[in-house]
Amino acid sequence: MDTYHDTIAALATPVGIGGIGIIKISGPFSRKIAERIFRKKDKINQLLKPRYLHFGAVMDPSSQEVIDEVLLTYMPASASYTREDVVEIQCHSGYLILEKILNLVLSHQRVRLAEPGEFTRRAFLNGRIDLTQVEAIVDLIQARTGSALMQAASQLGGILTEKIHGVKKNLISLISHIESAIDFPEEEIEIFSTEEVLGELKGLEGEIKALLSTYEEGKLFREGVKTAIIGRPNVGKSSLLNALLGEERAIISHLPGTTRDTIEENINIHGIPLTIIDTAGLPFYTITDPIEEKGTNRTRDKASQADLVLLVLDQSSPLTENDQAIFEEFQRKKMVIVLNKADLPAALNPLSVSPALKNNAMVSISAKYHQGLEELKKVIHGLIIERKEISSPPVFINRLHHKISLEKADGGISRAIKSLEAGMSQEFIAVDLKCSLDYLGEIVGETTTEEILDQIFAEFCIGK
Ligand SMILES: Nc1nc2c(ncn2[C@@H]2O[C@H](COP(=O)(O)OP(=O)(O)OP(=O)(O)O)[C@@H](O)[C@H]2O)c(=O)[nH]1
Ligand SMILES: [Mg+2]
CATH class of the missing domain: 3.30.1360.120 (Probable tRNA modification gtpase trme; domain 1)
Known part of the structure; x- marks a missing residue:
């Protein structure tokens, strides 16, 4: 072209x-x-x-x-x-x-x-604009919650760029100092002691690691949290979807097997965008109906890809083997146990359920009468945002290529630290540090490959 x-x-x-x-x-x-x-x-x-x-x-x-x-x-x-x-x-x-x-x-x-x-x-x-700002424009357009919008706006304002340039600047001055000491040993250039260089490098490593630790959360704000509602038939999964949405989206009936396909809708829980997926109940019997089989396969796919699973149990009836089997199948996922039908006489005591189940967050609700929903949202929020304090908007990374580049930059610095600690001369570490510099440059678009650029611009619509 x-x-x-x-x-x-x-x-x-x-x-x-x-x-x-x-x-x-x-x-x-x-x-x-x-x-x-x-x-x-x-x-x-x-x-x-x-x-x-x-x-x-x-x-x-x-x-x-x-x-x-x-x-x-x-x-x-x-x-x-x-x-x-x-x-x-x-x-x-x-x-x-x-x-x-x-x-x-x-x-x-x-x-x-x-x-x-x-x-x-x-x-x-x-x-x-630089690459982080390009990405911020996509995020601004696609933001579904106030928090996502705030994150995108501060990135467009250059918060991530400044952070990366800050780290780069320190790295460049360290490299140039090391190199000039190597190139002009006779000149009066003050040579950093190994301890000084180590101190600088560990500081930079800490900054990169801190930035890397924001990835999961940054990604959640941008992409939303995929949340699958699962459970055996008739426990009230679709009722929960409707209650969270505040509208009669899914068909509800007293007959087990009402929902046959997955239904996805977006909601906002205290600033976090959630994609909620109602699924077909997973029965205990062997499925012979081909449509039911397709439906339950979809349930399994969606639940295994989800970031969070809401396992619904009917607390008006005792825990069944079916409930246990579903729990065991997905117990590795981030999970909230939702004890539904709290308005009916209890037949399932949350305290006496199996110990493994009890290790998960548990909330008692009535989807039918919209009770306990605020508590459920609070628990979901707490599971997703592990940060205790939400201060001024921190710098986030939110794309896989940010993470990969930062990990590589971090790798170069770690290698340099190891070499120095092993007593190697400062000449050797300059090479590793220059690699780190290039990787940092990828995030802001200075050294980014065409392939990554194409991927980023593919997210845009025509006319932007
Ligand atoms: N009393 C009471 N009944 C409820 C509650 N939640 C759901 N139900 C009833 O339970 C039955 C099943 O509800 P659904 O929401 O269709 O259940 P489901 O888990 O989606 O069922 P499938 O799609 O068949 O797997 C319906 O008759 C609902 O009215 C609740 O909190 N209290
Ligand atoms: Mg249903």
Whole structure:
């Protein structure tokens, strides 16, 4: 693909009927295209003043047909999102208007349709934002809870970039000190003692490890927590889904085997996005019905992929072998035991259930009468967020490639520490430290491979 000297255009708003639709053009021909198809209301002066909202109409120059009344902005490269000349056309949002205007723009031989994320890719390639900020833009758009939004906004503001640059800066000064001491031994360069270098390295190692420890939580805020509701038939799994959602989403009935397929919905528990999955009950008998078999296979798949499992038991009946078997199958997962039907006379004493079961968090609820739900949410929150204090938003990493790069950077520093402790000379450690530096550079996009970049931009929609 002949990137990025060509001009690209796309619809920046969702396709469909609405108040306003925006068509965005970026590249050297943006302004020319605008001048060709746009007529200002004030016919005297057709000059497009930069960063100014112009009122006028889009017109097909070949037929003189007016397509729509629009507002148009021209942003020169020095102050645009992509750092290229950008034109944005705000028209009315209707299928035909959007299509006609976009086609008119694309009819210019020097312009083509943008690929997903290509505007942002240009902003990145032109140095307007770094890679952590690119990712923050995806996260902002996709955020489902206030906390996820806050995390994305602080990353867009550069909190992760600053952190990485801070570590890099210290590493660079250490490397350059070591190297100049090696290169110019006769000069009066103060050589750090091994202890001093070790001290510095351990400090950096600590910072990297602290950042690595934020991965699980950062990822949860970004991706949400997959939570599967499991249990034997008829214990009230679908009732629990509905109670948590506050709507009658799943069918509930007194007949066992009501839910045959999995149902997924998103909720927000005190700022944590949860994807709740209601599943078909796992019966104890051998399944002969092929549809039931498919359903229970799905239950097993979803439960084994889940970050958290809510095992529902019916506390109005004694614990069954079926309950035990399901517990044993998934006991390795992070689990909450939900004792449902607390409104009925108890036949299952939570204190007398098997010791293994008791090792898990346990909450008594009535899904039918919406009792105990706040307590359940509190317990879920506590299981997910192990941090005791939530102070000002900490720096998070939230993508696998951040984790991998940091682990590699950490590996280089650990090797350097080991070499020094084994009495090797400081020359040897410079090589390892330079590798660490490159790995840190991958996070902010300085040394990132094309493959990772492609993966990141694939998360974008067209027009962003
Ligand atoms: N008294 C009482 N009944 C409940 C409660 N929760 C669910 N039920 C009843 O239990 C029956 C089964 O509820 P469901 O929510 O369909 O149970 P399920 O676990 O999804 O069942 P399957 O989809 O068949 O596996 C229904 O008659 C519900 O009204 C509760 O908290 N108290
Ligand atoms: Mg059900």
